[in-house]
Each structure stands twice: as structure tokens, then as C-alpha cells.
Amino acid sequence: MAMVPHERSLVKRLEGKPFALIGVNCDEKKDIQKKTEQEHKITWRSFFDGSPGSISRKWHVKYLPTIYVLDQKGVIRYKDVRGEAMDDAVDKLLKEAEAKK
Numbered sequence: 001m002a003m004v005p006h007e008r009s010l011v012k013r014l015e016g017k018p019f020a021l022i023g024v025n026c027d028e029k030k031d032i033q034k035k036t037e038q039e040h041k042i043t044w045r046s047f048f049d050g051s052p053g054s055i056s057r058k059w060h061v062k063y064l065p066t067i068y069v070l071d072q073k074g075v076i077r078y079k080d081v082r083g084e085a086m087d088d089a090v091d092k093l094l095k096e097a098e099a100k101k
Helices: 004-013 030-039 054-058 083-099
Strands: 022-025 045-048 068-070 076-079
Touching: 004 083, 030 045, 068 083, 076 083
Parallel strands: 022 045
Antiparallel strands: 068 076
16 A cells, blocks of 8 residues: 555546556455545556455466556556656656657
């Protein structure tokens, strides 16, 4: 949950850009997920996966948080970047996407 403030600022900064932050929640119960989203003001899409869930298994998640940054084609380009490194990765991919227009 320590990353939520940074993620919130990233979502706000990239509003209107071709960017989406998607969370996968691994709480045991969906009501815990909903409470967490409300308490931490999580406004981006977050899927409930349970523990262990099919999404986590398919994506080989071994620990939380696991971060994947995908490009416009859905290819994983960065893994486990945080803070400024996450911003740099996203900004680089947005520039690449813009250059291809």
C-alpha cells in the first residue's frame, strides 16, 4: 500500500493519455478489497483475484507487489519498477507510442 500515493499521482498526471493503471487484488475476500480501495482512495480499475487467484498464477506472481509495465501491444517491457523508475518506463513507452502515430 506504500505505493498507492505515487500510483495516484501517476494516474492524475497521465489523465487523458493512452495509459491505464490496473491492479489485481489478492485479498481473501472481496469485501476487504472494497474497503481497501475506499480507505486508500484507489480510483483505477482493480480486479479481485483472491488468494491464490487465477490471474496471479497465470502471470507467475510470487510476491506483492509485482509490477508489470506493458507497451501498447500488451508486451511486458518492464518488471518491478517503482517510483521514478516507473515514471521513466511509462513516459518512455508513451513517447514510443506517440512516435508511431
